[in-house]
Every structure is written in structure tokens, then in C-alpha cells.
Amino acid sequence: MTELLLVRHGESQFNAERRWAGWEHKSPLTSQGEAEAQALADRLASERDIEAIYSSPLLRAWQTAQFIAKALGLTPTPFTGLREVNVGHVGGLTMDEFAAKYPEDYERWRDRSNTAFTWPGGENRYDFFRRAPQAVARIVSMHPNHRVVVVCHGGVIRATLAHYLPNDYGEWWTYSLHTGSLTRLLVAPNGNELLTLNEYGSP
Numbered sequence: 001m002t003e004l005l006l007v008r009h010g011e012s013q014f015n016a017e018r019r020w021a022g023w024e025h026k027s028p029l030t031s032q033g034e035a036e037a038q039a040l041a042d043r044l045a046s047e048r049d050i051e052a053i054y055s056s057p058l059l060r061a062w063q064t065a066q067f068i069a070k071a072l073g074l075t076p077t078p079f080t081g082l083r084e085v086n087v088g089h090v091g092g093l094t095m096d097e098f099a100a101k102y103p104e105d106y107e108r109w110r111d112r113s114n115t116a117f118t119w120p121g122g123e124n125r126y127d128f129f130r131r132a133p134q135a136v137a138r139i140v141s142m143h144p145n146h147r148v149v150v151v152c153h154g155g156v157i158r159a160t161l162a163h164y165l166p167n168d169y170g171e172w173w174t175y176s177l178h179t180g181s182l183t184r185l186l187v188a189p190n191g192n193e194l195l196t197l198n199e200y201g202s203p
Helices: 031-045 059-072 095-101 103-110 125-142 154-164
Strands: 002-008 050-055 147-152 182-187 193-199
Touching (some): 002 125, 125 147
Parallel strands (some): 050 147
Antiparallel strands (some): 002 182, 182 193
16 A cells, blocks of 8 residues: 655745646745745654655645655655646636636636536646546555655645545545645555545644
8 A cells, every 4th residue: 555645735926816827837935835835844754654755847846845855855756747737828817817818618617527628728627637646646556555745736636536535535626725735645455545634734
């Protein structure tokens, strides 16, 4: 079995401004985001037997990974498949701007059950919900019977939980994941188990 320590990156500039980020690289961590990343690093520094740390290469996740890697004495490995969903032309827009500029796409996006929805100039929802868990599954296959930190994004964590725990977390839009939060998932041949969801703050 493999224990996945799924980390949502700290608050980014776009998070603070309530803008869509997707694959946008121009959104570094805010001072709050850096504090969240340090809190994660402090929390994980006391954990034992963490073998590796993987991270989305997008700036907000990669910066978060640096804090954690330093605390653990590990070198983070960038993993392209852990990138957030590609929101295409919506990147950089606020919710109101999205609705005004792409009203038909906005209405399709609001239907969370619409797996055929494709972001304008971006990624298809169904494709993303296959791509992200496939990346996580590759990490699991490389680290059987170990504990691994995966620094990524809210969408990636939701897609992962929907894949491994479809009966309980298939409705991925119904629960919160704070920036700078930690979710623990045990992946095992005899059944997967969510150990904690959305741990946040000082240990």
C-alpha cells in the first residue's frame, strides 16, 4: 500500500484576486501562501518515512514544494501530469469576467455533471479527470509500500479522490479544499481509504 500526502499549494496571487489560473505561470505565492507553505513544511517535518516528493511544475505548486522539500531534506521531482486543469482563455479572468466573455461556456461549466465540457482554448473535463489520476497512479506504482508527498492543485486532488473513492467523493464539487491544505489517502490492493481531508493550519 502507498500513503499519498496530497498537498494543495499555498495561496497564489490569482487565488487572492479570485482569478482563474489553470496553467498560468504568472501567479506566485502571496505572503499568506508562503506562510501556508511553511506551515505545511512544519507539519510534515515531524512525519516519518516519507520517501519522495513530487510536484506540479506550475509556479504556485513548485514554490510550495520548495518549502516542504527543505524541511524533509528531499529534492522535489516535477511531474507534468500533476498540473491543474488547463482553463485556456479563461486564465487570468475573474468569475464575472468569465461569465461575461464566454456566457455559453460559463453555463456549461456550471453543470458539474457535464463531463463533455471543454474550457475555451483549454482542456476537456473528462480528459482532465483521466489525466490527473493517471499521473498519481504512476507515482503510486513507483513507490509501493511507502509514503509520498504530492504537491498539486485543488482540481487534481478532487480528480484523484473521485478516481480512488468514487462512491464517497465522486461528487467532487461538494467539499472544500483550502489552499495550503493536506489530504491523506491510502491506496491499497484490498481497498483505498481516506485518512484525512483538508488538514489546515499549524500541526
